[in-house]
Amino acid sequence: MKLSYKLIMVSAAALMSVSPLVNTTQNVNAATASSKKTTAKKTSTKKAITKKSASTKKSASTKESASTKKSASTKKSASTKKSTSKKAASSKKTTSKKxxxxxxxxxxxxxxxxxxGKRLKTYMGSAKYTTIAKGVTVNSNGTKTIDGVLYYSLGGGAYIKAANVDGKAGNIDKPTIITLKKNAYIYNGEGKTKKKLVKKGKTVKTTEARYIGTKLYYKIGDDQFVKAANVGKVKGTELDPINEPDGAATVEVPDTExxxxxxxxxxxxxxxxxIKGQKYANRTFDxxxxxxxxxxxxxxxSVNSTPQLFFKLASGRGxxxxxxxxxxxxxLNPVNTPEQAKADVTVATAADKAKLTQSINEAASVKASELYKLSSSSAKAAxxxxxxxxxxxNNNASAxxxxxxxxxxxxxxxxxKLxxxxxxxxxFNSLTPDEVTAIxxxxxNANNVPESAIQFSNNNTTLSIVTNGYTQPLNINDYAVQNSAINR
Structure with a gap:
């Protein structure tokens, strides 16, 4: 609230009063004129002196009065200014407080x-409150620096980074710069890539950190992200991810590990x-x-052709x-010789296919194993x-x-890769939030259903698949093992 003060200054003007001297001349005889004139002159002079004295006293009194009033006015003015100054200071103090x-x-x-400076697993009695959303207003009772990073205290031993607060961090406008420690593919918001690279050592500006699935990425452009696993140095405002991972966060290996x-x-x-040196139809790279x-x-x-060198894509696509x-x-050195390349062109016999046949035949046992069932969907699909x-x-006679x-x-x-x-x-009777998420x-993964279909009940001791009103009980021991040596 703004306060307005009107300062009234009181001034006094010295009023000076001066009475003129008046000589009265009377018509008298010539013989007595001089005497009477002298007497009249003395009398007049005396009166004039008396009047002048009175006038002087009056003037002095007026000056004294004016001086007194002026002094009083000055004191009053000083007092008023002092009062105004105090009020202004009081107003300033109040504004600063607000x-x-x-x-x-x-x-x-x-x-x-x-x-x-360690992330809380639960806050206010729940894991869901350990992340406070953008735009939310909270109360803080002060700041604290932890390991060189400024935090705002929420009370009760809880803190949030000042960099996430509007204008409060001091360096909130300082851009976040990341340096790539590996060659990094550029991904879109769905975690898909066309294999375009940001070179190792390249320094780029990032505007946010976010999870895509369970992997952490940095945003470097419009719908362009690089894996955090490929990032080395991070300078400027530290960014917390704007979302939670879709399940347990995983430590992703770099694109070029x-x-x-x-x-x-x-x-x-x-x-x-x-592998036969034949072009794929409509499959090219810019x-x-x-x-x-x-x-x-x-x-x-062919057997009679001159072998040529080719690079095999790490993805195995060609x-x-x-x-x-x-x-x-x-x-890279060639994994074979030109002579071996010519031999590879010949049709394979049953003996040549022996190892391939064995690998195919063991697929049933692999898919029944814990190794396969509990692997990621992408690993199983591959x-x-x-x-x-x-x-x-294997079934191609001309392979x-x-x-x-x-x-x-x-x-x-x-x-x-399984x-x-x-x-x-x-x-098992006291699972942590991270353990629940991982299970x-x-x-x-094991049941090929979305994570939303897996539900815990009875204080996280009973596990089930719940879909369309149908409940299928699961044995938690099929997915987890108790290890009392684990320290929490």
Whole structure:
């Protein structure tokens, strides 16, 4: 509230009064004129002196009165100014107090931390309150610096980072800059990529951190994200993720996990080839597209042809000609010789298919295992595809040795990526929120249902699949194992 004061100044003017001297002349005889004139003059002079004295006293009195009034006015003015100054100071103090209100508004989603800067697993009696949404106004009773980071106290040992508060962090307008420690693919908001790269060592501005699925990403442009696993240094305002992971957060390996990985970049629009050196129809890469590759090999189109070098894509989708790309990273040596490449073109015999046949036959036992059932959906899908593709090659009477070897290698690689395992918990009767989340995810993977269909009940001791009103009980021991050695 603004206060307006009107200062009234009182001034006094000295009133000066002066009485004129008046000489009265009377007509008298000539003989007495001089005497009487003298007497009259004296009398007149005396009267004039008396009047002048009175006038002087009156003037002095007036001056004294004016001086007294002026002094009083001055004191009153000083008093008024002092009073006004006090009121102004009081007003200023009040405004300052209101300006430094303990109400703060969030401009980002904010995690709640403890006094040591560690994220709280529960807040206000629930795990769902450990993240406060953007736009929410909360009360704070002060600030605290933890490990060099400024926090606002919410009371009760709970804190949020000041960087998430509107204008309160001091450096809130300082952009967040990330430096890539690995070559990083650019993903869209759905976690899909066209394999375009941001080069290792590149420094870019990021506007938010967010989870896509269970993996953490940094946003670097309109619908453009890079995995946090590929990021090294982070400078500027620290960003908390704007959302929670869709399940238990996973530590994603970088796009180019091996520092000695090899990447190639297309020189022009180029075709993709198969293991027989034949172009795939309508499968090309634009110029300037970077891809990670896993091997360099000779491929011959026939027994009598001259083998040429090709890079195999790490994704396993095909091959790029050596002459169509530029390479950076670890130098790869050919995995075969030109002579072996010519041999690979020949039709495979039953003996050549022995290993492939064995891998296909063991698929049933693999799919029944804990390793497969508790793996991620993507890992299981990759294994299933490798088995399906391998069976097609195995049943093809004209399949070449090269095709058979490639199919067998794909199955072996896919099986190696199956990582299913039971969730280790400290106590089945007292599961933590993180343990509950992990078990739900494992049960959903094992039963090929969405995580929302998996429900706990009876204080998280009973597990079920609930879909369309139908409830199917599950055995929690199929997805978790108790390990009393776990420290919480």
């Amino acid at each position: 300006t430094t209100s303990n109400t703060i508004k969030l401009i980002h989603n904010a995690y709640v931390y403890d006094k040591n 091996d520092v000695n990985s090899t990447n190639v970049t297309t020189k022009r629009v180029v075709s993709l080839y198969d 110029a300037g597209i970077s891809q990670q590759v896993s091997e360099l090999r000779y491929i011959a189109t 091959y790029l000609k050596y002459d169509d790309v530029t390479m950076d990273g670890k130098i 294994y299933d595809k490798a088995i399906t593709d391998g069976a097609i090659v 070449t040795i090269g095709q058979v070897n490639e199919a067998e290698g794909a199955i072996v690689a896919a099986k190696a 990582n299913g395992a039971k969730i280790a918990v400290a106590n 739900v995810k494992a049960a959903a």
